[in-house]
Amino acid sequence: MFQPPSLRAPRPRQHPGNMGVHALTSPKSLFSWSPEAEAAFVRLKRAFTSAPILSVPDPVGQFVVEVDASDLGVGAVISQCSPKDNKLHPCAFLSRKLSKAERNYDISTKRL
Numbered sequence: 214m215f216q217p218p219s220l221r222a223p224r225p226r227q228h229p230g231n232m233g234v235h236a237l238t239s240p241k242s243l244f245s246w247s248p249e250a251e252a253a254f255v256r257l258k259r260a261f262t263s264a265p266i267l268s269v270p271d272p273v274g275q276f277v278v279e280v281d282a283s284d285l286g287v288g289a290v291i292s293q294c295s296p297k298d299n300k301l302h303p304c305a306f307l308s309r310k311l312s313k314a315e316r317n318y319d320i321s322t323k324r325l
Contacts, residue, residue: 268302282323
């Protein structure tokens with residue numbers, strides 16, 4: 214029987230692909246739509262339209278939480294194993310950019 218770990222961290226990696234668009238939302242910077250921002254926006258649109266379909270969580274089933282952290286942000290996927298195919302299917306995705314202070318945390322603390 215499949216028994217996934219309740220918490221695990223995949224290999225660390227950075228996700229700077231959307232930083233060109235994210236920088237435009239800062240009140241400290243002037244809004245300037247650059248070729249880099251356009252490329253980041255196209256990548257984000259492609260990611261949103263091709264993302265996997267989320268499964269409906271089973272409240273009595275075991276959840277698997279996978280976390281990742283980099284110098285720029287943190288992210289997590291909450292999944293459950295399907296009894297139909299014995300594979301993990303995502304129920305939710307979460308991510309956010311780290312604040313300036315949080316970027317100083319060690320990697321273990323970032324993943325909490």
